[in-house]
Amino acid sequence: MRLDRMLVAGGFGTRKEVRALIQEGMVTVDGERIVDPGFKVDPFKAEVRVGEEKVMPPGRIYLMLNKPAGVVTSTADPRYPTVIQLLPPEYARRGVFPVGRLDLDTEGLLIITTDGKLAHRLTSPRRHVPKRYFVRVHGYLTGEDVKAMQEGIVLEDGYKCLPAHLNILYAGEISEAELTIYEGKYHQVKRMFARRGKKVLYLKRVAMGPLELDPSLPPGGWRELTPDEVAALKKV
Numbered sequence: 001m002r003l004d005r006m007l008v009a010g011g012f013g014t015r016k017e018v019r020a021l022i023q024e025g026m027v028t029v030d031g032e033r034i035v036d037p038g039f040k041v042d043p044f045k046a047e048v049r050v051g052e053e054k055v056m057p058p059g060r061i062y063l064m065l066n067k068p069a070g071v072v073t074s075t076a077d078p079r080y081p082t083v084i085q086l087l088p089p090e091y092a093r094r095g096v097f098p099v100g101r102l103d104l105d106t107e108g109l110l111i112i113t114t115d116g117k118l119a120h121r122l123t124s125p126r127r128h129v130p131k132r133y134f135v136r137v138h139g140y141l142t143g144e145d146v147k148a149m150q151e152g153i154v155l156e157d158g159y160k161c162l163p164a165h166l167n168i169l170y171a172g173e174i175s176e177a178e179l180t181i182y183e184g185k186y187h188q189v190k191r192m193f194a195r196r197g198k199k200v201l202y203l204k205r206v207a208m209g210p211l212e213l214d215p216s217l218p219p220g221g222w223r224e225l226t227p228d229e230v231a232a233l234k235k236v
């Protein structure tokens with residue numbers, strides 16, 4: 001692949017702009033400065049950098065992030081850091097974006113990709129992709145809550161949720177559970193528990209469709225999805 005094409009694909013500008021970068025001596029290939037825009041590189045083997053910044057090989061990008069609280073699920077925000085800012089800058093250049101949304105204070109599994117088609121499939125309201133959340137709430141969870149969730153909670157605005165599966169892990173003054181929902185309305189989990197008189201104290205997404213959050217990822221940690229994980233998501 002031509003060096004200038006690799007830089008365009010990596011998001012470093014138009015053909016004209018990246019040629020200027022190369023001719024100005026800004027670009028190295030395996031540590032060597034290259035000033036010929038037509039220089040041939042193997043994009044999957046060569047380490048190409050513009051200044052300090054790495055140039056990513058072409059191809060779709062699929063990542064999982066363990067979103068921490070205090071970070072907004074968006075590509076740009078005037079007030080809060082974004083999930084994209086948790087990644088090395090070469091990903092932002094490639095135009096990655098988050099699939100679906102988690103609230104500012106919600107943690108856990110977020111898929112970040114350049115694949116618009118997959119993002120659409122996973123978030124389409126018609127597909128009912130399951131999303132599993134770990135939740136800590138104020139108040140005793142009981143079999144009545146399980147039943148109500150199964151029957152479909154009617155939210156405060158009159159919307160009747162699809163049946164959801166509540167698995168109580170601990171019942172006490174503060175209870176813990178896993179809740180699986182098949183849709184993604186605004187603040188849905190919090191609003192569902194609010195209708196049961198229980199305030200959500202902590203919320204973390206642990207699975208989306210066939211994809212489970214990697215337990216070795218700390219909050220703010222991320223990794224690329226494996227080919228098997230990507231294939232499983234595409235089957236959704």
Ligand code: URA
Binds near residue numbers: 186
């Ligand atoms: N439901 C919520 O209330 N918040 C989230 O972030 C995700 C689901």
